[in-house]
Amino acid sequence: MTYADDVTEEAVADVIAGAEELISARFGGKPVLSDPEVLGGQSNALVVRLRVGVNPFLPHRSIVVKRIPSMGEGTEPAMLREVVAYQFANTLPEEARPGPELLGYDIGKRLLVLSDAGVVDTLADVLASGDEELRLRSFRALGAALGKMHIQTHHREDGFETLRRRVWAKGGVERESMYARDRGIVTAIRFGIRAFEGSGVEVPEAVRSFASDAARRIEKGTHRAFTPFDLAPDNILMADKVQFLDYDWAGYRDVLFDVASVVAGFPLHVFDTRPSRAEVEAFIRSWTEEIRDHWYRATDERRLLAYIAAALVGWLFISATVAYFGSPERALTFDTEAMEQENPSVGGSALVMRDMANTARAVAEFAEHCDDDRSSDLREFAGRVIDFLESGEEQQ
Numbered sequence: 001m002t003y004a005d006d007v008t009e010e011a012v013a014d015v016i017a018g019a020e021e022l023i024s025a026r027f028g029g030k031p032v033l034s035d036p037e038v039l040g041g042q043s044n045a046l047v048v049r050l051r052v053g054v055n056p057f058l059p060h061r062s063i064v065v066k067r068i069p070s071m072g073e074g075t076e077p078a079m080l081r082e083v084v085a086y087q088f089a090n091t092l093p094e095e096a097r098p099g100p101e102l103l104g105y106d107i108g109k110r111l112l113v114l115s116d117a118g119v120v121d122t123l124a125d126v127l128a129s130g131d132e133e134l135r136l137r138s139f140r141a142l143g144a145a146l147g148k149m150h151i152q153t154h155h156r157e158d159g160f161e162t163l164r165r166r167v168w169a170k171g172g173v174e175r176e177s178m179y180a181r182d183r184g185i186v187t188a189i190r191f192g193i194r195a196f197e198g199s200g201v202e203v204p205e206a207v208r209s210f211a212s213d214a215a216r217r218i219e220k221g222t223h224r225a226f227t228p229f230d231l232a233p234d235n236i237l238m239a240d241k242v243q244f245l246d247y248d249w250a251g252y253r254d255v256l257f258d259v260a261s262v263v264a265g266f267p268l269h270v271f272d273t274r275p276s277r278a279e280v281e282a283f284i285r286s287w288t289e290e291i292r293d294h295w296y297r298a299t300d301e302r303r304l305l306a307y308i309a310a311a312l313v314g315w316l317f318i319s320a321t322v323a324y325f326g327s328p329e330r331a332l333t334f335d336t337e338a339m340e341q342e343n344p345s346v347g348g349s350a351l352v353m354r355d356m357a358n359t360a361r362a363v364a365e366f367a368e369h370c371d372d373d374r375s376s377d378l379r380e381f382a383g384r385v386i387d388f389l390e391s392g393e394e395q396q
Helices: 009-027 075-090 123-129 132-153 157-170 175-198 205-220 256-263 277-291 301-325 328-333 336-340 350-369 375-394
Strands: 033-039 046-052 062-067 102-106 111-115 224-227 236-238 242-244 251-254
Touching: 009 033, 009 046, 009 062, 009 102, 009 111, 075 102, 075 111, 075 157, 075 175, 075 224, 123 132, 123 236, 132 224, 132 236, 132 242, 132 256, 132 277, 157 175, 157 224, 157 251, 175 205, 175 251, 175 301, 175 328, 175 336, 205 251, 205 256, 205 301, 205 375, 251 256, 256 277, 256 301, 256 350, 277 301, 301 328, 301 350, 301 375, 350 375
Parallel strands: none
Antiparallel strands: 033 046, 046 062, 062 111, 102 111, 224 251, 236 242
């Protein structure tokens, strides 16, 4: 059997052996795993679908095994984030469970064993299909799935934090590291402002105010719930029930960042076009219907547009920081004091510039319809950003 250039037979065999050992220890018996299929996606992890031989202890005919790579910030934090997220998700009611079931894990071997949703289209497949009706239905389903997850988890943060402290202590990682990613997101928003100003794009006080709103909501927003945060079309399964696959960024944050991520066309994941206006409206309407009875302030259209605008500004500045450092891992773990010594600017490939321009277009559109005293300054800023990014894209 042949695999992609960066996946070797030895790597796949090692994953199979590790998964068999893990399943045997967890469920009993001597499982036989076969017919490996390496799955693609945005993640750097090695993800393999495997057929399960007859095993009276494991009622699954196929499973998915994910091996987390060793990355710059260290394997353990990346691995532990996913373990906590999957374990927490397993506690949710089935209709609100956002992804596959975690069947087992081994921190030392960096392995996760997950239930298999089967061979289904991803949202990326749907976006590439050109089928306008299918796209519209998919964005409507995505809005409902996110809304269900948000509203079923908004009151469970204490349980999530208890689980997180327990798992991280078991993994031998300092407790302070648990919050490094959230701090990194806030720092990335502030650093992104400096990057645009370093490129000659003035950031007026009104826009800084929106950015401050975004940073504050990451830390202690009103509409907090469990969120994948870094949504990517390749990691969203459009099965009978929408499922999310990658929990590397998952945690409790303001849910409007999930909404803004979809509206902006999935920042940090380069696609040619954003959702159409009809798709955005269907997505937001579907999401709002799910959260209406609990977060009535977020269903007020004027407030909601302002909330989304702030999150979009946050995503724009986060994207500029990631582009500067070259990857989310580097951008979110770079030493804060060292950042102060940097003289950043906005750059990147033509595709990266186009991705940021798509986010800026979303900012401009929401600023236009946002009933906020700061909206005109925000709209003008977004226009300058679009001009700057498009000129940079042309020079690539």
